[in-house]
Amino acid sequence: MKESNQHIIKVEKIRVSQGSKIVLRDIDMLIEDKEVIALFGPSGHGKAIMLRAFNRLFNQDLSYKITGEIFLDNESTANMSVVKLRQNIGMVFSAPNLFSMSIYENLALGLRLNRITDVRTIHQRIRHALMEIHLWDKFHKRLQEPIDALSVEEQQLLCLARALILKPKVILMDKSTSCLNSSAKSRFERLIFELKQKYTIIVTVEDREQAGRISDKVAFFYKGQLVEYGQTKHIFTHPKEALTESYITGRIN
Amino acid sequence: MSKIYQYGYKLIPFYFVILSLLCVGLYWFSYPIFEYVTLNNYIVNAPQYLTFYSNEAYSGFNLITGLFLIFIVGIHFALIIGGSLSIYWSEFTHSKTRQKGFNLIEILVNIPFVVYGYLLLRLASELMHLDAGIFRNLLILSLTLGGMILPKLIYKIISILQSVPYNQREGAYSLGASRYRTAIMVLIPSQIKLFIAAIINIIARAFSEILIVLLLAGFTTDIVEVIVTIIIISVISTTLSQWLKKSHKKNERV
Numbered sequence: 253m254k255e256s257n258q259h260i261i262k263v264e265k266i267r268v269s270q271g272s273k274i275v276l277r278d279i280d281m282l283i284e285d286k287e288v289i290a291l292f293g294p295s296g297h298g299k300a301i302m303l304r305a306f307n308r309l310f311n312q313d314l315s316y317k318i319t320g321e322i323f324l325d326n327e328s329t330a331n332m333s334v335v336k337l338r339q340n341i342g343m344v345f346s347a348p349n350l351f352s353m354s355i356y357e358n359l360a361l362g363l364r365l366n367r368i369t370d371v372r373t374i375h376q377r378i379r380h381a382l383m384e385i386h387l388w389d390k391f392h393k394r395l396q397e398p399i400d401a402l403s404v405e406e407q408q409l410l411c412l413a414r415a416l417i418l419k420p421k422v423i424l425m426d427k428s429t430s431c432l433n434s435s436a437k438s439r440f441e442r443l444i445f446e447l448k449q450k451y452t453i454i455v456t457v458e459d460r461e462q463a464g465r466i467s468d469k470v471a472f473f474y475k476g477q478l479v480e481y482g483q484t485k486h487i488f489t490h491p492k493e494a495l496t497e498s499y500i501t502g503r504i505n
Numbered sequence: 506m507s508k509i510y511q512y513g514y515k516l517i518p519f520y521f522v523i524l525s526l527l528c529v530g531l532y533w534f535s536y537p538i539f540e541y542v543t544l545n546n547y548i549v550n551a552p553q554y555l556t557f558y559s560n561e562a563y564s565g566f567n568l569i570t571g572l573f574l575i576f577i578v579g580i581h582f583a584l585i586i587g588g589s590l591s592i593y594w595s596e597f598t599h600s601k602t603r604q605k606g607f608n609l610i611e612i613l614v615n616i617p618f619v620v621y622g623y624l625l626l627r628l629a630s631e632l633m634h635l636d637a638g639i640f641r642n643l644l645i646l647s648l649t650l651g652g653m654i655l656p657k658l659i660y661k662i663i664s665i666l667q668s669v670p671y672n673q674r675e676g677a678y679s680l681g682a683s684r685y686r687t688a689i690m691v692l693i694p695s696q697i698k699l700f701i702a703a704i705i706n707i708i709a710r711a712f713s714e715i716l717i718v719l720l721l722a723g724f725t726t727d728i729v730e731v732i733v734t735i736i737i738i739s740v741i742s743t744t745l746s747q748w749l750k751k752s753h754k755k756n757e758r759v
Contacts, residue, residue, distance in 0.1 A: 309678055311671070313600040338681040349676040352695045362680040365690060411676070418680065 260285040260421060260452050265320040268301050275301050276476045288444060289454045290467035294505055298476040299456040303424050306454065307341040308334065339366060342415030346427040348407035355410065356395040362418050381416040385409050385443060405436040425455040441466050460500055464488055472496045575647040582651030583658055591662035596684045607663065613656040618711045621653035654707050661703040665696050
């Protein structure tokens with residue numbers, strides 16, 4: 253019991269299936285507070301599904317079934333309401349998905365959906381979130397502008413701000429840098445490094461190099477199974493499993 | 506042509522002057538009638554428009570306000586029922602069911618508004634026991650207007666909601682929104698221009714269709730004549746639209 257108190261997220265025997273096909277098999281993980289965890293592995297082997305299992309955000313049409321339990325601060329997420337769960341676990345997607353309204357409306361929407369309608373609180377939260385990602389100076393006079401004129405990088409950063417406004421404990425990022433060019437990507441990665449001081453961040457990454465750059469711990473997924481999970485340094489230099497080694501060295505893709 | 510756009514605004518005052526001159530002229534020529542009736546009586550009380558079903562007469566004022574009232578109540582009725590049905594259909598159902606239902610609605614949409622209008626009018630007046638004065642009851646008329654634009658309205662709202670990519674819905678869900686709140690607070694506000702355009706389009710089409718039928722059937726209530734005219738109109742309009750689509754496609758290929 254004492255051990256579980258240090259962990260913000262505890263994953264117990266998560267199994268996800270779609271029809272008769274099993275997508276994830278019996279995953280166990282312990283995630284500590286204020287760390288960057290990178291889920292990596294070949295594409296289509298269950299990283300993104302694992303990420304979405306944290307906030308239960310599955311496409312309803314694809315009818316995924318999920319068994320097992322995830323604990324957030326020793327509280328089972330299965331019993332938590334979806335609103336409370338997603339307030340605590342924010343998410344940024346692979347491409348910017350702002351709504352076609354003004355910047356202010358976009359950022360305030362998360363608060364309005366959670367029934368916070370006081371204008372002063374909304375303004376304060378927006379200011380705080382934009383300052384965290386160093387965009388307040390750039391945007392504080394442009395909040396009423398539509399989002400169409402913004403670049404992809406700015407839009408993706410605003411998506412991050414939209415998630416930060418709800419003051420989450422955990423942030424999920426589903427290949428968030430895949431839409432950015434190389435310089436914007438490095439800026440975004442630096443931002444992840446800064447946000448680590450306040451939030452636990454779980455990311456899925458496009459390649460092994462990025463996992464090495466940004467994460468404290470990595471989890472290697474292969475064919476729906478968690479092959480290896482541990483410190484990044486350790487796994488990249490002395491992997492225990494042969495499968496991990498062959499993926500890191502590029503023998504399997 | 507671009508010069509008209511550049512300097513055209515300078516013509517606006519002249520336009521207003523001509524318009525006001527026209528008004529004065531019209532009043533001047535029609536002045537003799539006001540020797541018999543006062544202006545107030547002409548607008549409010551004068552027996553100008555006879556109804557089809559009875560010998561009573563109403564003034565222009567009554568006609569216009571009545572139409573306006575019918576319009577407002579009918580739109581509200583249609584928006585509440587059609588909006589909630591289409592939000593349910595596009596957000597809460599499985600994609601396979603949604604597709605099948607969408608095909609069914611597509612069949613219903615191609616039937617002219619007047620058919621629904623006539624049936625609803627008959628049904629409502631039968632249910633409310635108001636055979637004698639069906640056209641005088643504004644509630645029945647507005648419910649009829651609302652009911653006959655329902656299939657088209659549902660079809661349009663579903664197609665607008667479906668045109669928003671799943672990506673954006675996911676963004677709203679990740680902020681803790683339920684499906685209903687996503688539709689109300691995200692999808693509709695971001696597509697509000699399309700919604701307004703669709704509603705205006707539907708209302709205009711409903712009115713124009715009714716007027717065409719009235720004109721061609723010659724103000725009769727004979728059901729056979731009405732049906733024959735509806736068939737003729739629908740055949741002509743479908744062939745026209747098919748032809749237009751084909752010609753549009755030909756232009757695209759070039």
